[in-house]
Each structure stands twice: as structure tokens, then as C-alpha cells.
Amino acid sequence: MELYYSPLACSLADHIALQEAGASFERETVNLKTKRTASGDDFTVITRKGYVPALVLDNGETLTENVAVLDWIASQYPELGVEGPLGRTRVLAALTYVSTEIHRSFKPMWHQGSDAEKAKASAAIAMQFDLFADGMKTDYMFGDKPSVADFYLFVMLLWAVRFHIPIPAPLESLRARMAARPAVRVAMEREGLV
Helix, strand or coil: CEEEECCCCCCHHHHHHHHHHCCCCEEEEEECCCCEECCCCEHHHHCCCCCCCEEECCCCCEEECHHHHHHHHHHHCHHHCCCCCCHHHHHHHHHHHHHHHHHHHCHHHHCCCCHHHHHHHHHHHHHHHHHHHHHCCCCECCECCCCHHHHHHHHHHHHHHHCCCCCCHHHHHHHHHHHCCHHHHHHHHHCCCC
16 A cells, blocks of 8 residues: 655654554655655546545555544554444544544644734634543543554644644643654654654
């Protein structure tokens, strides 16, 4: 399989998940402005959406949308999911919240929002982080090992550092724990982030 990603984009979560799982996969960067891959291909041929992540499976099927890709990875590598009758549902709820609320709230930061828009976004993101921090009772969101939801939240925490958004202490601890994981370090090195 092949992962198409852009450094520090949300696709970093998928990159980490595949690395954490020990999956065999190829990776190729995408310039999101030009829609060209590192090898010069037109990325819109791979996905007409033109944004990352895109995961091309061994059978030629292409998966897009971060929640869907991460859910698929967790289904293939159950150690990255959560056990129990509601495990998958809990992970999907966390992934969806990160995607539809936190990720979306960063839009003014990445797309030249006004100072007022950035301030409003920063306050919203801080409140959204508080919701996760209040529920943290273990090292990771769902226990003593990370799930794909932790990987996506980790990327949002990296964005918070980039844009000087305060991170509550439990999530700062999570960020540090995640950053120390070998798979995270490898993915970040591959993306030129360390």
C-alpha cells in the first residue's frame, strides 16, 4: 500500500499509525498547492479531492478522509483500536470530534484568517482541548496504549504548539509521551519535522 501525505498535515496521524503497526507501506509526499506528488505525478489522478491523506491499498482501492483511513488502519491492526463492544464506536466518536471540531477550528490559522478570526479560533481550540483533558484518566485516551484517535489528537497538539495555543497539562503530557514513541519519531523524521 502507499500513503500520500504532506508534512505536518493531518495525514501525519496515518503515517504514525502505519509506522506504529509495523505495516509495510510506501510513502510519497504531496505538494498541496501544486497538487503534485514528489515523483511529479498529478495527485488529482489519485484522488480528485486533491488533499491528503490518501491511502492506496494493495488491491488498488483508494481510501481518503482521515477518519476513514484511521478507522481502516485500526480495523487491520486491532492493537491500534479499543477493545470491547463499544470500543470502535468510542474511537470513531473521538476521531470525529477531532476532525469536525478541533481540526476545522484551525482553518483561520492555516488560511490567512484575520487577527480576530485567529483569536476566536484559538479560544475555541483551547476549550475543545479542555474537553479531552477533563476526560484523561490514563496515559492515552482509552487506556495504557495509544489508539488511532491519540495519533490524530497528537497532530492537533503539534498544530497548537505551532500557533501558540495553550495546551492543558494532561494533553501536554500526552503530547510529550507521543513524541517519545519510536514510531512517532520515525514518521516525523520522514516528514522532515525533527
